[in-house]
Amino acid sequence: MKHVSTITVPSSGAQIPSIGLGTFGSDHISPEQIAQSVRFAISAGYRHIDCASVYGNEAEIGKVFEEVFSSGEISREDVWITGKLWNDAHAPEHARKSFQKTLNDLRLDYLDLYLIHWPFRNHHPPHASVDSRSPNATPYRHDQFMETWRVLEEFSDSGHARHIGTSNMSIAKLELLLRDARIRPSVNEMELHPHFQQRKLFDFCKANEMAVIGYSPLGSPNRPDRDKTDLDTVDMDDPVIRRIAETHNVHPAAICLKWAVANQHVPIPLSTKEKNILSNLEAVMNDPLTAEEKKEIDQIDRNCRLIKGQVFLWEGADDYHDLWDEQGFIAQSY
Numbered sequence: 664m665k666h667v668s669t670i671t672v673p674s675s676g677a678q679i680p681s682i683g684l685g686t687f688g689s690d691h692i693s694p695e696q697i698a699q700s701v702r703f704a705i706s707a708g709y710r711h712i713d714c715a716s717v718y719g720n721e722a723e724i725g726k727v728f729e730e731v732f733s734s735g736e737i738s739r740e741d742v743w744i745t746g747k748l749w750n751d752a753h754a755p756e757h758a759r760k761s762f763q764k765t766l767n768d769l770r771l772d773y774l775d776l777y778l779i780h781w782p783f784r785n786h787h788p789p790h791a792s793v794d795s796r797s798p799n800a801t802p803y804r805h806d807q808f809m810e811t812w813r814v815l816e817e818f819s820d821s822g823h824a825r826h827i828g829t830s831n832m833s834i835a836k837l838e839l840l841l842r843d844a845r846i847r848p849s850v851n852e853m854e855l856h857p858h859f860q861q862r863k864l865f866d867f868c869k870a871n872e873m874a875v876i877g878y879s880p881l882g883s884p885n886r887p888d889r890d891k892t893d894l895d896t897v898d899m900d901d902p903v904i905r906r907i908a909e910t911h912n913v914h915p916a917a918i919c920l921k922w923a924v925a926n927q928h929v930p931i932p933l934s935t936k937e938k939n940i941l942s943n944l945e946a947v948m949n950d951p952l953t954a955e956e957k958k959e960i961d962q963i964d965r966n967c968r969l970i971k972g973q974v975f976l977w978e979g980a981d982d983y984h985d986l987w988d989e990q991g992f993i994a995q996s997y
């Protein structure tokens with residue numbers, strides 16, 4: 664079997680396989696179905712799986728890992744496995760318990776990467792309306808974030824997390840973390856697709872020696888309804904993407920993934936269909952975009968954020984823009 668290419672993590676020299684399988688079932692795909700996709704993906708050649716405790720399927724995925732690794736079919740060392748700490752477990756004692764539960768559920772001795780999923784302790788009941796505001800939600804608190812980061816540094820020290828990192832961050836928040844961290848983040852996971860290219864944040868991560876994992880690389884067509892608005896655009900319907908897909912005789916999804924790897928992102932598309940799991944892998948392994956095609960897609964950015972995080976807003980906040988520090992400074996209480 665031809666091996667998938669890798670991207671180097673600057674802080675350690677470790678190699679991240681340049682495509683991973685996402686495992687967020689978007690509230691409508693069962694844990695068993697996701698676990699089955701993981702099983703199929705590994706047998707097809709995927710060597711990178713993106714997990715999170717909040718996806719509610721780590722126990723089912725763990726059974727697959729145990730089966731695959733104990734059969735000797737593939738060695739644990741050959742698969743990059745990411746986990747994420749959910750917002751309701753940032754307090755140190757809770758973070759330690761949650762990390763241990765993830766290791767137990769996934770049936771692993773260590774994770775390749777452990778991320779703080781969102782830089783807020785704000786959370787919400789499942790299926791909460793996007794207009795609801797938790798009375799306990801607050802703007803970003805750097806003291807609290809660092810308290811949680813110190814716990815991730817412990818996991819790194821003990822070797823139970825080979826890398827630690829962040830997700831859903833802004834440059835302003837990362838600057839504070841880089842200033843105060845004893846162990847700097849090795850990886851940042853962020854939304855990245857042709858209509859949402861986040862160039863400044865991506866370049867900032869690279870300049871600060873972070874590898875970048877790109878989530879929702881196909882524009883998350885089946886994301887939960889709470890994350891959809893009338894202003895959202897559809898990457899795979901973009902005329903430039905469709906035309907280039909015709910030239911390569913592939914689905915537009917493949918073009919989004921070829922564009923991602925051409926930009927040194929590590930895309931983590933989710934699929935539950937064997938055909939799509941295979942064609943996504945194929946897309947990053949063969950028939951790359953020409954420099955001209957990459958350039959054309961670089962020019963179709965619409966700054967269209969799909970995973971807006973409205974449910975994490977606090978009382979008094981205006982709208983989701985307050986979460987993302989778009990003016991270069993961190994929103995404070997109103």
Ligand SMILES: NC(=O)c1ccc[n+]([C@@H]2O[C@H](COP(=O)([O-])OP(=O)(O)OC[C@H]3O[C@@H](n4cnc5c(N)ncnc54)[C@H](OP(=O)(O)O)[C@@H]3O)[C@@H](O)[C@H]2O)c1
Nearest residue numbers: 685686687878879880881882883885916932933934935939
């Ligand atoms: N860090 C974070 O906060 C964060 C946030 C969001 C997502 N993520 C991670 O990123 C992963 C991917 O993001 P996502 O699931 O939002 O969106 P995505 O990967 O952009 O899109 C997934 C959807 O695209 C469809 N699809 C996949 N391959 C296809 C193909 N070849 N042709 C046509 N359709 C195809 C899938 O449907 P089928 O099943 O029918 O193929 C699936 O519903 C998640 O699963 C999760 O692991 C992380």
